[in-house]
C-alpha cells in the first residue's frame with residue numbers, strides 16, 4: 351500500500367534519515383521505536399508530506415506522492431495523523447470538530463458528516479460528549495476525540511506520533527484501548543510509541559530506528575525478545591528497566607513513587623501489582639535501608655513475567671540488613687509478595703535483590 355524508497359531527510363548539515371526504504375501493507379500495524387532524536391517524528395512527517403524529503407520517493411497505492419505534480423491534498427487525506435497534542439479547535443464543539451474536515455475537504459453534506467461523526471464518537475466511547483467543548487474533556491478524552499476526528503476523514507492509514515506521551519498516566523490506558531480496537535479491526539497503522547507492552551501486543555511488525563534509518567526490524571518477538579544488533583539490544587534492555595538514584599537523607603519518596611508508578615503503568619502492570627511494587631520499594635528504602643546513597647533498579651522480563659528489584663549501595667563492611675531483628679516486620683511484608691529476597695556483598699558493594707513472579 352505504501353512504498354518508501356531511498357528516503358533521505360537533512361536539516362542543513364544534519365542528516366536525520368539516510369536512504370530509508372520499506373513497504374507497508376494494508377492492515378499492518380507497525381510500531382516504531384528508538385531513542386529520542388533518532389528521527390521517528392521526521393520519518394512520519396515525511397511520509398505525511400508535512401516535511402519535504404531531501405531525496406527518495408514515497409508511493410501510496412502506486413502513486414508517487416513526492417512527485418511535484420501529485421495532488422498533495424488529496425493524497426494527504428488518505429493518511430490521518432494523530433499527534434501528541436490533540437489540536438482540537440477549542441471554539442468548536444467536539445462533533446463540530448469532527449464534521450469540519452469531511453465537510454470542507456471531502457465535501458460531505460452536513461447531515462452525513464454529522465451522522466458519520468457520531469458513529470466515530472461512539473466508536474471511541476465519546477458519543478455523550480458530542481456537544482461538549484474540548485476544554486470540558488480530560489486529556490484522555492481529548493485524544494480519543496482527536497482519533498475520532500482523524501477517522502472521520504476515512505484515511506487508509508493513520509500515523510500516530512507518541513499519542514499518549516502528553517497524557518497523565520491515569521489516562522494512557524483509555525487511549526491505548528481505542529488504538530488496540532482499531533488495530534484488531536484492520537486499520538493500517540504506523541505508531542511511534544514508548545508504550546512497549548502495547549507495541550508488543552498489537553504490532554504485526556516493529557521497526558527500531560537508529561543510525562539515520564531502520565536499524566533493525568522484525569516481529570514483536572524478534573525485536574523485543576531476540577534483538578540481533580547491539581544498539582537494539584541496549585535499547586530494549588534500557589526500556590525494560592527503571593533506575594533511580596537514592597541520595598541518602600535527601601531521598602524524596604514522593605518523587606520516587608511518582609516516577610516508578612509512571613514506569614509501571616507504561617508497561618501495563620496491573621493496579622494490584624503496582625501497589626505491591628510501591629509497597630515493597632518503600633519498605634526497602636525507608637525501613638530496611640534508610641539514608642543509603644546508592645541506586646534502585648527495577649527490571650522486568652516480558653518472557654518470564656519476572657520482575658526484579660535491585661538496590662545497591664557502598665559500605666565498607668559486609669552487614670546483611672535482612673538478618674537484623676529490627677527489620678523483621680518490613681522484611682515479612684516484602685517476603686509476603688516476593689519469590690526470593692537475597693543479600694550480596696562484593697568489593698564494598700552491598701546489593702539486595704528481590705525477585706517477584708509475574
Ligand code: ADP
Pocket residue numbers: 361364366385386387388389390391392393
Ligand atoms: P524523534 O521523533 O525520534 O525524537 P525527530 O524526528 O523529532 O526525532 O528529530 C530528529 C532530529 O532532527 C533531531 O536531532 C532534531 O533536533 C532534528 N530536527 C527535527 N525537526 C527539525 C527541524 N524542523 N529543523 C531542524 N532540525 C530538526
Ligand code: MG
Pocket residue numbers: 390391392
Ligand atoms: Mg518525536
